[in-house]
Amino acid sequence: MAEDNVTANRTFLGFDLSTQQLKVAALNDNLEVLHEAHVKFDTDLPEFRTQGGAVIDKSDHHRITAPTLMWVKAVDMVLDRLMMAGVDFSTVAAISGSAQQHGSVYWQKGASQTLLRLNPDEFLHQQLAHCFSVPDGPIWMDGSTAQQCRQLEAAVGGAEMLAAITGSRAYERFTGAQIAKIYQTKPDAYKNTERISLVSSFLATIFLGRMAPIDLSDGSGMNLMDIGAKRWHPGLLDACAPGLEERLGDPVPSNTVLGPVSPYFVDRYNFNPDCRVVAFTGDNPASLMGMRLGEGWFAVSLGTSDTAFLWLKDAKVVPDGHVLRNPVDENSFMALLCFENGSLTRERVRNACAERSWDIFNQLLDSTPRGNFGNLGLYYDVQEILPKLEGDFRYNKTQRVAKFTSLEVEVRACVEGQFIAKRAYAEDFGFDVGRGTKILATGGASKNKAILQVLADVFNSPVYVQKVAESAMLGAAYQAKHGLTGENWERITASLPEPVKVCDPYPDADEIYAPMTLRYRHVVQELLDEKSSKLTK
Structure with a gap:
């Protein structure tokens, strides 16, 4: 006793x-x-x-x-x-x-x-x-x-x-x-x-x-x-x-x-x-531990820079991505993807298109269809890590354009472009989009339901959020108990509240975003080739 x-x-x-x-x-x-x-x-x-x-x-x-x-x-x-x-x-x-x-x-x-x-x-x-x-x-x-x-x-x-x-x-x-x-x-x-x-x-x-x-x-x-x-x-x-x-x-x-x-x-x-x-x-x-991330989960922290975490069974290396040993399971790995252009870029487009209002931004986002009429936008206020590009790049169905036809198209192009990039690099690491996968969203933008719906659709996966903040600090405390007791990690964290599902993808989501992800890859390669050609002249 x-x-x-x-x-x-x-x-x-x-x-x-x-x-x-x-x-x-x-x-x-x-x-x-x-x-x-x-x-x-x-x-x-x-x-x-x-x-x-x-x-x-x-x-x-x-x-x-x-x-x-x-x-x-x-x-x-x-x-x-x-x-x-x-x-x-x-x-x-x-x-x-x-x-x-x-x-x-x-x-x-x-x-x-x-x-x-x-x-x-x-x-x-x-x-x-x-x-x-x-x-x-x-x-x-x-x-x-x-x-x-x-x-x-x-x-x-x-x-x-x-x-x-x-x-x-x-x-x-x-x-x-x-x-x-x-x-x-x-x-x-x-x-x-x-x-x-x-x-x-x-x-x-x-x-x-x-x-x-x-x-x-x-x-x-x-x-x-x-x-x-x-x-x-x-x-x-x-x-x-x-x-x-x-x-x-x-x-x-x-x-x-x-x-x-x-x-x-x-x-x-x-x-x-x-x-x-x-x-x-x-x-x-420690954040991976604090978010209790496991196999089949893809975590996205939507902050000043967007950061993505992924549990890996094998050390598959992606150019400009990072692979670390997994802190929970020493025989597994974790992938880390960093995107410099996160919330500040979203805010810049909001300020230009939505009178500095997130409510108006969300209304514009919701007023455009998934796939954005075939329009694709890549926005890099500073040189991006993945890929190494800087500037705004806009494409309609057939060609690159100087500007889009409406503010709502610009808003959706920004959000879709950011998430399609994350999907492409997650796929490179072996993340099997839509096959029972789940997305965990954290950071400031994880409170924005309209943005999270786009995330769910692009990944063809349900999106969850956690009430817990300070994931690194809490993950360290969880590890203290894990190390002391030697118990199974799932058992150690079983008493913690489960993430809450906030949105599901629409049934036709993958029919739209699988081809757009492929198109994104082609566009990025063309831009990188163009950049390389200019540097060699």
């Missing part, structure tokens, strides 16, 4: 260290949120002078970093805020977390000894102030490593081979190129580095009190891992810097129990000494 009472009272902490803030939630055994707290970097820690949580180099605006000590100080603050909110840390059974992907932390030699000797009477940031050989580490926004990206690709025979090995071609913001640049430009700092963490494993290290390993899922987004073999690729490590394998350590599955919480937190905050730290992961893998 006493054991049942302990189980009933146990809680789980899920952290999320995003670009702009550190958030944490305390969940009970039914995974219901009991308490939340957050620290916003710009406003709560103004002494670090960040903008949006980052520092942009004035002489090179492509070089973007974040102060590692700011994140440490945020841990001090967020735990104090939880304590003031009444959280009893002695009930916490396990901790896990997520963090912005592609950032890196450089621990100075001797830092591991400092972590073992932390004084519970002092703040963390006071004791770790001199533990980082690179005080401001590069983060995902940094775009200053084009040279190092080409070096990585050359080391394995080109971009396609790199993607086949690591799941992605070389990206400036990925950690492998960032490490190579640190070694090349700051050799003394690299030499004095004891360990290199991702932001996720850095945060895990803080709570573990010793160097935490990188998990397979976040580690697979570094351009350094052989994602099939689940280990670092020797040739890529050598292409970055000497002694890198020792500085990274061996990666571990995402649900690995790393050990007990550091005595520092036991003495300072009254954590239970039996509280376990489960491996921390990246925010995208």
